[in-house]
Amino acid sequence: PHIEWLYRQGFKFINGGADIASQSGPVYSPASFQKIIMPALKKIADECRKYGMVYCYRTDGNIWSISDYLFNSAGVQAFGEVDRDAGMTVGRLREAYPDLIILGNISSGTLHKGTAKDVREETRATLMESGGYNYIPGPSNAIMHGTPVENVYSMIDEIERYKP
Numbered sequence: 001p002h003i004e005w006l007y008r009q010g011f012k013f014i015n016g017g018a019d020i021a022s023q024s025g026p027v028y029s030p031a032s033f034q035k036i037i038m039p040a041l042k043k044i045a046d047e048c049r050k051y052g053m054v055y056c057y058r059t060d061g062n063i064w065s066i067s068d069y070l071f072n073s074a075g076v077q078a079f080g081e082v083d084r085d086a087g088m089t090v091g092r093l094r095e096a097y098p099d100l101i102i103l104g105n106i107s108s109g110t111l112h113k114g115t116a117k118d119v120r121e122e123t124r125a126t127l128m129e130s131g132g133y134n135y136i137p138g139p140s141n142a143i144m145h146g147t148p149v150e151n152v153y154s155m156i157d158e159i160e161r162y163k164p
Contacts, residue, residue, distance in 0.1 A: 003044070003047040003048055003051060004047075006053070007051040007053060012052070012054065013053065013054045013056060013078070014044075014053055014055050015058055015080065016055060016056065016058065017058035017080070018059060019061070020059050021059055021060065021061025021063050021083075021086070022062070023061060023062055023083070023085060025061070025063075025064075026063055026066050030066050034066075034073070038073055038074050041057065041074040042073065042074040045074055045075040046075060048077075054077045054078050055076055055077055055078065056076075056078035056101070057070055057080070058079075058080035058081045060081040060083040060086065060140060060141050061086050061088075062086040062087050062088060071096075071100055072097075077099075077101055078100065078103065079093070079101070079103065080103035080104055081141050082102055082103060082104045082140060083105075083107075084126070085109055089126075090105045090129035090130050090135060094129060094130060100134065101134045101135075101136070102135050102136070104136075104140045105126045105138075106122055106126055106138060107122060107140050108139045108140050108141045110151075111144070111147050111151050112143075112147045116148075116150050120155075120157075123154070123155050123159060124158055127158070127164075130164075133164075139155075
């Protein structure tokens with residue numbers, strides 16, 4: 001009933017999920033995730049699809065060991081907080097899940113500690129890896145306090161320049 005209500009309010013994109021992983025992997029074993037979490041996610045994703053909505057699961061960290069459960073078995077259509085530093089690159093995700101909508105993937109660490117040149121190179125790499133579709137570029141998680149504003153502008157400028 002909640003998804004139907006959200007649909008009636010005009011929502012088209014639902015963000016959900018939880019921070020369930022570190023750079024070394026998820027806090028759940030793949031078997032536990034499959035048995036306990038995946039059935040609920042499948043219900044949510046199916047209900048969103050029924051109303052023409054997109055469900056986005058958001059977590060940073062390395063989720064390769066459960067990615068097939070999320071994007072194939074549960075049918076989650078979008079993935080946010082995609083953590084490049086944990087090996088979750090747009091390129092690898094695009095190869096494994098061609099229709100997945102991907103959000104983020106420009107390292108918050110690169111934005112915070114890198115040079116403007118580093119940020120431009122990484123931003124360009126994510127854009128190129130995306131193939132020009134189903135990708136919403138941005139930080140892998142958040143823009144941390146103390147991030148040089150020139151780095152944020154470099155990311156934005158590189159995004160605006162990209163023409164697939």
